[in-house]
Amino acid sequence: MASRIVNRLGGGAAQIALILVGVVWLVPTFGLFIASLRGQAANTESGWWKIFTKPTEITLQNYKDVLSNDDMTSGFVNTVLITVPTTVLVVVIASLAAYAFAWIEFPGRDWLFLGVVGLLVVPIQVGLIPVAKLYGGIEIGGFKMFGSIPGVVLFHVAYGLPFAIFLLRNYFAGIPRDLLEAARMDGGTEWTIFRRVIFPLGGPAIASLAIFQFLWVWNDMLIALIFANRDSQPLTVAIQQQVRQFGSNIDIIAPGAFLSLVVPLIVFFAFQRYFVQGVLAGSVK
Numbered sequence: 001m002a003s004r005i006v007n008r009l010g011g012g013a014a015q016i017a018l019i020l021v022g023v024v025w026l027v028p029t030f031g032l033f034i035a036s037l038r039g040q041a042a043n044t045e046s047g048w049w050k051i052f053t054k055p056t057e058i059t060l061q062n063y064k065d066v067l068s069n070d071d072m073t074s075g076f077v078n079t080v081l082i083t084v085p086t087t088v089l090v091v092v093i094a095s096l097a098a099y100a101f102a103w104i105e106f107p108g109r110d111w112l113f114l115g116v117v118g119l120l121v122v123p124i125q126v127g128l129i130p131v132a133k134l135y136g137g138i139e140i141g142g143f144k145m146f147g148s149i150p151g152v153v154l155f156h157v158a159y160g161l162p163f164a165i166f167l168l169r170n171y172f173a174g175i176p177r178d179l180l181e182a183a184r185m186d187g188g189t190e191w192t193i194f195r196r197v198i199f200p201l202g203g204p205a206i207a208s209l210a211i212f213q214f215l216w217v218w219n220d221m222l223i224a225l226i227f228a229n230r231d232s233q234p235l236t237v238a239i240q241q242q243v244r245q246f247g248s249n250i251d252i253i254a255p256g257a258f259l260s261l262v263v264p265l266i267v268f269f270a271f272q273r274y275f276v277q278g279v280l281a282g283s284v285k
Contacts, residue, residue, distance in 0.1 A: 031048045031049075032257060033258055034051050035048045035250060035254040036062055036063070036254035036255040036257075036258045037051075037057075037058045037060070038051065038057050038059070038062075039059055039061070039062070039251060040249070040251040042054075042057045043250045043251070043254070044250075061251075062252070062254065062255045063255045063259075065251065065252060065255075066255045066256050069252060071241065071242070072235070072238050072242075072252070072256050074231075074233075075233055075234055075235040075236075075237065075238030076238075076260075078149060078228070078232055078233060079218060079234035079235045079236070079260075081149050082149055082152050082217060082224075082234055083217045083218045085153050086153050086156040086157055086213065086217045087210055087213045087214045087217065089157045090157055090160045090164050091206060091209060091213070093157070093161060093164075094160075094161055094165045094168050094209065095194075095198075095202070097169075098164075098165050098167075098168035098172050099172055099190075099194050101113045101169045102169050102173040102175075103172065103173075103180060103193075103198075104190065113165075116161075116162050116165050117162070117166055119162040120162050120166060124159055124223075128226055131155060131227075132226060135151050146227065147227065147228060147229035147231075147232060148228075148229075148232055149228070151227050151228075152223060152224060152227045152228050152232065152234075155223055156217050156220070156223060160213055160216070160217075164209050164213065167208075167209055168202065168205055168206065171202055171205035172198055172202055175197075175198065175201055179197055179201075180193055180197060183196070183197050211267065211268060211271055214264070214267055215264050215267070215268070218263065219260075219264065220234075220236065221234075221236040221240060224236060225237055235256065235259075235260045236260065238256070239253060239256050239257055239260065242256065
């Protein structure tokens with residue numbers, strides 16, 4: 001009886017259940033998309049599901065209003081300016097550090113790596129006030145770190161590196177030593193080995209890290225609320241400001257939120273092949 005149940009769960013019944021769970025999971029996203037295509041009056045009077053009986057309510061005017069809203073457009077640009085440099089810096093720095101921790105012998109390497117691992121348990125909220133005070137005292141040629149895009153990027157990089165180094169170091173350590181020894185015997189320097197051996201073989205893990213980091217920074221609002229001013233606020237803060245100022249201004253909030261959702265989805269589906277490879281890495285030989 002137990003074997004029959006397991007076999008049935010692994011067959012069509014399990015697939016149907018997973019499809020149903022996926023459909024239920026996507027209902028809020030679909031509802032947000034439909035709400036973004038309805039006018040303010042229609043969303044106020046009835047729910048988004050009324051679109052099936054009144055398809056004439058669909059309009060693109062909401063997206064035109066969002067694209068003409070200076071706060072929303074500048075927030076989108078600021079989000080890109082924050083997310084892309086942060087992701088690139090975290091991936092590059094963590095890759096180099098992970099290679100050093102995995103394959104380069106130097107005094108105190110293991111203790112230093114344990115210190116990096118220990119930083120994983122430090123809550124991000126602990127550093128908000130100290131870093132804010134530190135930023136407040138940094139001013140170079142009239143440029144203030146507090147309230148600027150570089151300040152937000154630097155904070156994300158600092159708090160993203162411990163997990164990134166831990167993830168990549170464990171992956172790099174699984175690369176066969178013979179490949180590195182052969183490269184050294186051929187006269188390859190550490191930089192050459194990293195560039196031509198480690199980086200290509202670590203592609204799945206690096207891609208997975210890039211996806212995680214991109215999604216984390218793109219959807220962040222806590223750090224931006226504290227360290228970004230009005231000129232450097234990302235899209236998440238711009239949407240939150242619309243809620244605070246206009247309350248039920250769904251004709252601006254819904255399309256803005258959906259646009260904020262679309263970009264991470266595009267990034268994830270574009271690199272899902274590398275993401276799956278990174279998740280399954282090491283499971284088989």
